[in-house]
Amino acid sequence: MKKITIADVAAHAGVSKSTVSQYLNERYDYMGKATKDKVKAAIEELGYQPNAVARSLKQKSTKTIGVIVANILHTFSTEVSRAIEDVCNEEGFHTIVCNADDDPDKEKRYIEMLRAKQVDGLIVFPTGNNRDLYRKMVEEDYPIILLDRWFPDIQLPAILLENELASMLAVDHFVEKGYRKFGLITTSILKHITPRQERLNGFEKALEKHGLQANEQFIRSASKEDIQASLHDLLQQPERPEAILAGNDLVLTEVLKYVKQHQLSIPEDLALIGIDDVPYASFYTPAITTVAQPTFKMGKMSAEILLKKIVKKSFDLPDHEVRFQPTLMVRDSV
Amino acid sequence: MKKITIADVAAHAGVSKSTVSQYLNERYDYMGKATKDKVKAAIEELGYQPNAVARSLKQKSTKTIGVIVANILHTFSTEVSRAIEDVCNEEGFHTIVCNADDDPDKEKRYIEMLRAKQVDGLIVFPTGNNRDLYRKMVEEDYPIILLDRWFPDIQLPAILLENELASMLAVDHFVEKGYRKFGLITTSILKHITPRQERLNGFEKALEKHGLQANEQFIRSASKEDIQASLHDLLQQPERPEAILAGNDLVLTEVLKYVKQHQLSIPEDLALIGIDDVPYASFYTPAITTVAQPTFKMGKMSAEILLKKIVKKSFDLPDHEVRFQPTLMVRDSV
DNA sequence: CTGAAAGCGCTTACAG
DNA sequence: CTGAAAGCGCTTACAG
Numbered sequence: 001m002k003k004i005t006i007a008d009v010a011a012h013a014g015v016s017k018s019t020v021s022q023y024l025n026e027r028y029d030y031m032g033k034a035t036k037d038k039v040k041a042a043i044e045e046l047g048y049q050p051n052a053v054a055r056s057l058k059q060k061s062t063k064t065i066g067v068i069v070a071n072i073l074h075t076f077s078t079e080v081s082r083a084i085e086d087v088c089n090e091e092g093f094h095t096i097v098c099n100a101d102d103d104p105d106k107e108k109r110y111i112e113m114l115r116a117k118q119v120d121g122l123i124v125f126p127t128g129n130n131r132d133l134y135r136k137m138v139e140e141d142y143p144i145i146l147l148d149r150w151f152p153d154i155q156l157p158a159i160l161l162e163n164e165l166a167s168m169l170a171v172d173h174f175v176e177k178g179y180r181k182f183g184l185i186t187t188s189i190l191k192h193i194t195p196r197q198e199r200l201n202g203f204e205k206a207l208e209k210h211g212l213q214a215n216e217q218f219i220r221s222a223s224k225e226d227i228q229a230s231l232h233d234l235l236q237q238p239e240r241p242e243a244i245l246a247g248n249d250l251v252l253t254e255v256l257k258y259v260k261q262h263q264l265s266i267p268e269d270l271a272l273i274g275i276d277d278v279p280y281a282s283f284y285t286p287a288i289t290t291v292a293q294p295t296f297k298m299g300k301m302s303a304e305i306l307l308k309k310i311v312k313k314s315f316d317l318p319d320h321e322v323r324f325q326p327t328l329m330v331r332d333s334v
Numbered sequence: 335m336k337k338i339t340i341a342d343v344a345a346h347a348g349v350s351k352s353t354v355s356q357y358l359n360e361r362y363d364y365m366g367k368a369t370k371d372k373v374k375a376a377i378e379e380l381g382y383q384p385n386a387v388a389r390s391l392k393q394k395s396t397k398t399i400g401v402i403v404a405n406i407l408h409t410f411s412t413e414v415s416r417a418i419e420d421v422c423n424e425e426g427f428h429t430i431v432c433n434a435d436d437d438p439d440k441e442k443r444y445i446e447m448l449r450a451k452q453v454d455g456l457i458v459f460p461t462g463n464n465r466d467l468y469r470k471m472v473e474e475d476y477p478i479i480l481l482d483r484w485f486p487d488i489q490l491p492a493i494l495l496e497n498e499l500a501s502m503l504a505v506d507h508f509v510e511k512g513y514r515k516f517g518l519i520t521t522s523i524l525k526h527i528t529p530r531q532e533r534l535n536g537f538e539k540a541l542e543k544h545g546l547q548a549n550e551q552f553i554r555s556a557s558k559e560d561i562q563a564s565l566h567d568l569l570q571q572p573e574r575p576e577a578i579l580a581g582n583d584l585v586l587t588e589v590l591k592y593v594k595q596h597q598l599s600i601p602e603d604l605a606l607i608g609i610d611d612v613p614y615a616s617f618y619t620p621a622i623t624t625v626a627q628p629t630f631k632m633g634k635m636s637a638e639i640l641l642k643k644i645v646k647k648s649f650d651l652p653d654h655e656v657r658f659q660p661t662l663m664v665r666d667s668v
Numbered sequence: 669c670t671g672a673a674a675g676c677g678c679t680t681a682c683a684g
Numbered sequence: 685c686t687g688a689a690a691g692c693g694c695t696t697a698c699a700g
Contacts, residue, residue, distance in 0.1 A: 005677055016687045021679055030685045052450040053391050054677035057692050062387065064451075078412065085433070094447065096430050099419070113428065116386040117398075257617045280614045283591045339693055350671045355695055364669045388693035391676050 004048045013042035024050060056118065064094040065306060066114035068107060070125040070149070070193075072099040075249050076276055076295055077125065080147065083299025084123060091307050093120075104129035115142075120310045123147055123302050128193055143309045143317070145302045149194040150321055158321040159302045163195045164202030166291045166326040170245045170273040171206035173289065177334050179243040179271055183218035183234055185227060185255065186247030196221070199247050199275065215239070227254035228261075235270075243271035243334065249278050252288070272333040275326070287331035294324050338382045347376035358384060390452065398428040399640060400448035402441060404459040404483070404527075406433040409583050410610055410629055411459065414481065417633025418457060425641050427454075438463035449476075454644045457481055457636050462527050477643045477651070479636045483528040484655055492655040493636045497529045498536030500625045500660040504579045504607040505540035507623065511668050513577040513605055517552035517568055519561060519589065520581030530555070533581055533609065549573070561588035562595075569604075577605035577668065583612050586622070606667040609660070621665035628658050 010017045023039040056062045067084055069077040085095045100107035104127045121143035134154050137144050150158035174182050184203045186196045207214045218241050222230040246252035252274035264270050266286050277292035308315050344351045349369060357373040390396045401418055403411040419429045434441035438461045455477035468488050471478050484492035508516050518537045520530045541548045552575050556564040580586035586608035598604050600620050611626035642649050
């Protein structure tokens with residue numbers, strides 16, 4: 001089963017390769033009706049399918065973008081990348097999604113692989129390392145957008161949540177409901193990952209605003225595996241918190257597992273808010289109050305400006321961050 | 335910022351392009367140490383990155399496979415595609431995942447786009463139409479694996495769940511727990527989609543096995559939007575079922591929403607089993623009894639045999655279906 | 669041990 | 685209105 005090429009079509013139709021190519025690219029300006037028909041017939045008879053690889057080589061565009069998420073396990077990542085795919089799809093672009101698995105080396109390898117494949121641009125949720133790599137891409141003016149996390153000192157467009165506000169919305173709500181002692185649990189903060197750091201800052205600022213004292217013991221950061229132990233320890237404290245803010249969906253899951261296992265009642269024994277509006281929040285019992293990120297909008301915007309930059313070289317991407325507003329979804333866990 | 339090509343490296347190192355290419359492909363057999371070092375240095379100095387598109391054109395292999403899922407909203411799809419990506423990643427292959435959104439036209443367009451992009455093979459969850467397209471690919475001996483669904487009359491390898499057994503496990507468990515009247519809800523059965531049809535068959539066979547009479551009124555199939563209404567109607571029946579088997583994760587979600595809204599107690603008012611071990615099953619209250627699919631194993635196997643076929647042309651893919659066993663996860667909803 | 673040349677399947681500027 | 689030719693950035697069989 002030999003592959004049919006443009007040369008076969010040309011021969012079959014009795015025209016030149018150029019003409020077939022013109023036809024394929026819909027440059028009909030000077031093409032005679034008869035020629036057009038001949039080519040069309042030849043393509044159909046032979047079942048010809050153009051080779052996009054050859055085309056890309058010549059055109060220096062693959063009509064493909066790469067997206068590298070830091071960790072695909074977050075619903076945030078899957079929702080955002082779905083939005084990105086939708087936009088790309090409408091514009092005739094393909095998407096290759098890679099999962100860096102929170103590993104900077106993997107991230108680096110993916111960036112290199114994707115660039116070797118000549119993707120036209122990149123949307124990445126950076127792990128936090130590889131700063132030099134990003135700096136180099138800025139210099140090259142390579143089309144790239146950061147998502148969820150950023151480097152304040154590297155001039156790259158970034159689409160971020162107003163993370164401090166996310167924590168503040170939660171704290172305000174706790175306070176409004178009469179709680180005064182609350183804890184924050186995040187996944188490891190060590191790596192100075194933007195949202196974790198900012199959510200922590202927002203949490204502390206909100207306490208201050210309400211004239212409450214931050215108890216350092218009530219702020220925990222642990223790896224996914226250690227969250228339950230950390231929470232357990234936290235709840236054994238003499239002045240234990242009555243309410244917990246879960247820094248992301250993965251933390252929330254662990255908290256809910258713990259709560260179930262220890263047969264605590266929400267919100268009686270422990271009030272709870274999660275950042276990230278998990279899919280089951282509305283039909284969980286009790287329905288879980290969350291702070292929702294506008295995942296769809298964030299994905300949409302990053303894809304839109306990236307594609308704009310790709311299509312129109314002169315378009316300048318914003319060289320700073322763009323912030324999106326979180327929304328409190330009031331339900332029954334507080 | 336001009337792209338550095340192999341010609342630049344060759345010039346810089348004072349050797350020919352062939353030699354640089356040999357070096358890149360690690361064909362060191364006859365290469366002098368001095369040459370090797372020169373080339374290495376030139377590559378580093380220039381920051382040369384090979385162009386995979388050019389390479390693919392020549393080698394007629396993109397080291398990329400396409401996967402088209404029927405509907406990405408199912409956790410099954412995301413889990414399986416994650417397993418596929420893992421395997422591919424280990425073997426140095428890339429994956430482009432597309433979502434057909436249950437739309438045969440979209441499926442067709444994706445297949446054509448991916449083939450135009452010269453992917454080396456395809457794993458697809460077929461929507462059910464496009465039979466001719468699949469037949470043609472069989473004729474061409476194009477590497478393709480079907481997943482979750484298949485065409486019994488088209489000789490294509492397919493990785494499937496033992497769907498009848500999935501229903502039977504559920505029914506057996508209901509019976510064991512003393513239930514005698516149960517319903518089955520699936521998403522639309524109209525299109526004769528393999529798992530839905532087979533789960534229905536399994537359900538009916540299981541009833542028969544237990545000497546129970548199938549009540550046609552208790553078997554419902556509706557679009558996602560209509561499930562709650564359908565369930566409502568079902569529960570208004572005079573002889574209403576005491577237990578429900580949700581045919582997949584999306585159905586389960588709708589049932590849980592309904593249950594919550596109508597303040598029913600599980601399992602007292604309604605016992606429940608869902609096919610697909612949803613992530614929240616274990617920490618939902620009550621913890622939900624499910625029938626789990628070995629999603630990881632299924633994805634792994636499809637990727638493995640596909641890659642084997644791609645790498646070793648002579649390897650013959652199975653020309654029939656391979657079935658995987660479901661597992662009952664006993665929890666508290668029955 | 670290394671290089672010149674052909675070729676992968678397209679597109680495009682230019683000639684006629 | 686259409687075609688011949690060059691070229692995109694690689695790889696590879698072959699010559700030396």
